[in-house]
Each structure stands twice: as structure tokens, then as C-alpha cells.
Amino acid sequence: MVEREIPSIEFDAEYSAIQLPTVSFLPQRYVFQGGAGGEGGAGLPVVVRSASKADMPALYAVMRAVADTGQGYGIDEFPTLNAFRAMTADSYNIVVEEDSPSRKVTRQLFQRRPV
Secondary structure, eight states: OOOOOOOHHHHHHHHHHSOOOOOTTOOEEEEETTSTTSTTSSOEEEEEEEOOGGGHHHHHHHHHHHHHTTSSOOGGGSOSHHHHHHHHTTEEEEEEEESBTTBOOOEEEEEEOOO
């Protein structure tokens, strides 16, 4: 990974000027079978949607937590929030949330857009 060392305030101005790519057929609602009630349960209702810039700090926190526990990405891949934003700014970022007003579980998937 190559990270540009730029002041945060400069990056924030640059980042605020871009528009994150979105997936045209989202948001969608789905039910993960067996999710809420365990095996054979009623399932877990979720919403799949394109991520927004406001989602990025929470998504970065998930990536940090996974890296810190050795269960996924190495933190050197995304050492800072700004590096994470820069690496995912041209990607399709997808959020999967539990469809519940009382509980939001956020995950991210991303796929680079074709050049």
C-alpha cells in the first residue's frame, strides 16, 4: 500500500469533494436464514446498501478491530482513517445492517471499480 502523507485538513477538503461510487440496485432488504433464531430460526432481516462517507469511521473501526485480533486485514493495510478512506474512495462500498430500529450491525465489502 502506498499512503500519501498529507495534512488531515487538506485530505478532508479533498475527500469532501469526491462522490463515493454507489450500486444502482441498492438498497435491498434480505433475510439471512437461521440468523435471529439460530438454526432453523425465522432468520435475520438485513438491509444491504451503498456506504456513505458518514459510514467510513465505523467501517474503519471494524477493520481495526479485526486486524487487532488477527482475524482479517493487517493494520498496515489501513494504518489510519485517512488511508482507509483513500484506499476505498474509488470502490463500491457495501454496508449490511440488521434491519432493526434498536440494533444496527455494520459490515463492509468493497470491490474496486474497473478502470
